[in-house]
Amino acid sequence: MAQKLWAYISGLITRPALEFTAPSTATSCPTTAKSVKAHNDWVTEDSAAISYIKMNCTKSVVAGIPTMHTTSKEVWDSLKERFNKASAAIMLQEIQQALSFRLSGGDPIHEISKLSAMFGCLSSREFTIPEFVHASILIMALPHKWDSVTTYLLQSHALDKLNWDLVSEAIISEFSCLQGSQPLTSVNKISAVKCKSNHPPSWKEKSREEQPNVSSLGDQQKKG
Numbered sequence: 001m002a003q004k005l006w007a008y009i010s011g012l013i014t015r016p017a018l019e020f021t022a023p024s025t026a027t028s029c030p031t032t033a034k035s036v037k038a039h040n041d042w043v044t045e046d047s048a049a050i051s052y053i054k055m056n057c058t059k060s061v062v063a064g065i066p067t068m069h070t071t072s073k074e075v076w077d078s079l080k081e082r083f084n085k086a087s088a089a090i091m092l093q094e095i096q097q098a099l100s101f102r103l104s105g106g107d108p109i110h111e112i113s114k115l116s117a118m119f120g121c122l123s124s125r126e127f128t129i130p131e132f133v134h135a136s137i138l139i140m141a142l143p144h145k146w147d148s149v150t151t152y153l154l155q156s157h158a159l160d161k162l163n164w165d166l167v168s169e170a171i172i173s174e175f176s177c178l179q180g181s182q183p184l185t186s187v188n189k190i191s192a193v194k195c196k197s198n199h200p201p202s203w204k205e206k207s208r209e210e211q212p213n214v215s216s217l218g219d220q221q222k223k224g
Helices: 002-009 033-055 059-063 072-083 088-099 108-124 131-140 144-156 164-178 217-223
Strands: none
Touching: 002 033, 002 072, 033 072, 088 108, 088 131, 108 131, 108 164, 131 144, 131 164, 144 164
16 A cells, blocks of 8 residues: 555656646536546545555644645655754764774674665765765774785775775675685675685785785884
């Protein structure tokens, strides 16, 4: 029922216009029976959609719906305007939660999904975050023991070219390798960093000679 009514609530099915007959000798233009029926059927369904909305709201919310809103779309848009906008304090809290999020170092699949849900919530509030910022925040969430993944990603890709799938697949592949198992193919496409059981990822085997412009994290620490 809800799926059927949503077409009215979303405005996909609009109110049909009344059609009129126009005989040359008539002084009035009566409506056609077909258009009247279509109009009345629409009103019946739209009224059912309004009732469905109100059934899922508290009495105080229903009382606050303006009386001039007579269609389900008008009622829905009114409620959306009232409740879909988060306050500045709530928005700031959600942004801080995303920025301070950290991976535990255990199985990252559930934790990555949790961070993704945070971004989804911000997006639903019309707070747009560029793709490479999503990826950057995920990199910053890595535990220190996985600094090699951070180093690899930043050495291999320009910051503005990083994306969520690339970073998440590298993290999941690294965890799988550390566990001595194959990457978990059930999560997206894990292809950014390929590894085999008991065999380190190919990017870990590259020598400094093969990457003349890259210094390892250990070398940087010694120089410091």
